[in-house]
Amino acid sequence: MPDQSPRTRPEPKPGILDITPYKPGKSQAPGVANPVKLSSNENILGFSDKARAAYAAAVERMNLYPDGRADALRQAVAGYFRLEPERLVFGDGTDEVLHMLCQVFLEPGDNIVMGRYGFGAYAIGARACQGEVRMADEPNHRLTADELLKHVDGRTRLVFITQPGNPTGTFMSRSELRALHDGLPPDVVLVIDGAYAEFADDPAFDDGFDMARGAQNVVVTRTFSKIYGLAALRVGWGYCPAHIADAVDRIRPPFNTSIAAQEAAIAALGDEEFKRRSVAHVVRWRPWLEQQLGGLGLEVTPSQANFVLVGFPTAPGRTAAEAEAFLARRGLIVRGVANYGLPGHLRITVGLEEHNRALVEALSDFLGR
Ligand SMILES: Cc1ncc(COP(=O)(O)O)c(C=O)c1O
Secondary structure, three states, X not given: OOOOOOOOOOOOOOOHHHOXXXXXXXOOOOOOOOOEEOOOOOOOOOOOHHHHHHHHHHHHHOOOOOOOOOHHHHHHHHHHHOOOHHHEEEEEOHHXXXXXXHHHXXXXXXXXXXXXXXXXXXXXXXXXXXXXXXXXXXXXXXXXHHHHHHOOOOOEEEEEEEOOOOOOOOOOOHHHHHHHHHHOOOOOEEEEEOOOHHHOOOOOXXXXXXXXXXXXXXXXXXXOOOOOXXXXXXXXXXXXXXXXXXXXXXXXXXXXOOHHHHHHHHHHHOOHHHHHHHHHHHHHHHHHHHHHHHHOOOEEEOOOOOEEEEEOOOOOOOOHHHHHHHHHHOOEEOEEEHHHOEEEEEEEEOOOHHHHHHHHHHHHHHOOO
């Protein structure tokens, strides 16, 4: 029987208070003055000087509304990635694009399918629309077409994959991606979130754009937060079939990306040297970290992103939670990922050389080597 008693105050709609709020990476270590933040996969090299100049120049137009369609940025992104400008949607970070996709497609009782260790924002977006969240197993921390397709039914509206994954760092090969798309009904949207795609260097990696170009049901999302180092400015975008871009734009808050953010993003796109350096840094230090941490006897999942996922023993004194606390005391903030269903693991952003060396040394001490 539904509760018939009169309400004494406004109540959120069903399901809202069951949502676990998103937990960002920590940025402070108790008792340490200037800790190194390796917990949010930010760009450890900072950001482009050209973006800084563009952001600073935009201060002169603080009294003006931005161009709601972000036309100059639209043209810049379309030109850089060779995409049709009218198929782009921009958001206050990718997060907003993901939320808007949920709002466009989900009715109460519909569902989304994502990986068991998938990015938390997908589930929050779906639950906010009273959608059900179905989580596919990720054997060896990898998404597979078979596992995802097992969960798809007549109420599935969206399938979210992260390419490469957060927090796993793994990716679906081109053929797996193709098998997933082939196995989906044509009215289910496949969202390929490429927040870390620029850091991938495996020849089998597929960013999804080719598939999206010719499909009516594939959306690729990208962000300026990671490779371009503009996380604070909140600019993300999606490459959608035209009919989906049209639908998303109808619910998009009219001025959702600021002038300063749009202009800094355009400038960042024009700084190929900063981007190249950022990729080169990760490609140089990621395998070093994997090898060193593996050498300490820790389980390391091979990563294509700007972070590594590290598994710890279960023995008291050596667990992931204890390692996280130990590293924090040394001024190194890493990310516990129990909320991603991985209580025995830590996610660690690839740092500067001195950070990486300090991290390995600290973990070596922690493990008593
Ligand atoms: C997989 C994934 N998608 C999207 C985002 C959000 O990106 P944005 O900063 O553009 O909202 C993140 C940020 O951590 C992420 O890890």
